[in-house]
Amino acid sequence: MYTDRYTASTRGGDTPGSRGAWAYTELKRRLLAGDYRLGRRLGEAALGKELGVSRTPIRDALARLHVEGLVVRFPEGGYSPSVPDLHTVAELYEIRRHLEFGALRRGPHDRDRLQLLAGEWAEIAAPDRDEDTTPDFVLQDESFHLALAEAAGNAALVDQLRGVNERIRSVRMHDFLTADRVARTILEHRSIVASLLAGEGGRAERELAGHLEISERVVADRAAAAVGRMLAGGDS
Numbered sequence: 001m002y003t004d005r006y007t008a009s010t011r012g013g014d015t016p017g018s019r020g021a022w023a024y025t026e027l028k029r030r031l032l033a034g035d036y037r038l039g040r041r042l043g044e045a046a047l048g049k050e051l052g053v054s055r056t057p058i059r060d061a062l063a064r065l066h067v068e069g070l071v072v073r074f075p076e077g078g079y080s081p082s083v084p085d086l087h088t089v090a091e092l093y094e095i096r097r098h099l100e101f102g103a104l105r106r107g108p109h110d111r112d113r114l115q116l117l118a119g120e121w122a123e124i125a126a127p128d129r130d131e132d133t134t135p136d137f138v139l140q141d142e143s144f145h146l147a148l149a150e151a152a153g154n155a156a157l158v159d160q161l162r163g164v165n166e167r168i169r170s171v172r173m174h175d176f177l178t179a180d181r182v183a184r185t186i187l188e189h190r191s192i193v194a195s196l197l198a199g200e201g202g203r204a205e206r207e208l209a210g211h212l213e214i215s216e217r218v219v220a221d222r223a224a225a226a227v228g229r230m231l232a233g234g235d236s
Contacts, residue, residue, distance in 0.1 A: 020057035034229030069170035126183035135173030174222035
């Protein structure tokens with residue numbers, strides 16, 4: 001597993017905490033896949049029956065998913081799947097690219113911070129199966145890009161990047177639904193840092209450009225497919 005913190009929960013546990021963690025992870029997976037039709041009321045009782053858990057873990061999971069932007073709240077109460085604004089996401093991706101390249105070109109980078117970052121990602125092993133992934137890997141991915149920007153020494157730029165990341169997080173989760181995408185991300189992160197440590201700024205910039213381009217394309221394709229599935233009625 002690539003990290004204990006972001007390992008997907010299994011349904012095997014019998015404690016309330018384990019059931020709640022599993023319900024949250026499973027609902028998130030289904031929402032990102034577009035399994036629930038647009039406008040469907042996500043009732044606690046119905047979802048609990050569907051997932052084989054009580055209403056309490058469903059209630060807690062929906063509250064967390066609302067904070068993350070994956071569901072919207074009806075004025076009269078209750079939740080429904082949210083639809084990502086792909087146009088706004090594309091604009092925010094453009095801002096993200098400018099910020100990341102600005103940090104990368106700024107230099108000189110804090111070498112100690114880069115070495116620490118390289119060591120952290122050298123210890124991360126990719127998952128073997130899609131079932132071992134979780135979209136919450138997006139948080140670890142964000143931490144890498146923020147650390148890279150921090151090494152450039154501009155705290156204001158880091159704050160701007162953090163804000164953009166938070167706004168596109170719910171859509172960027174689509175990038176980390178398969179083992180191959182997580183594995184590729186880990187390798188690309190390692191390579192970018194290695195290039196900077198070797199003094200090859202131009203190479204690091206090209207690697208970052210490819211890294212961001214591929215990620216954006218995967219996210220756009222998967223998010224659009226999920227929206228199409230929701231409009232078509234999903235699975236429910």
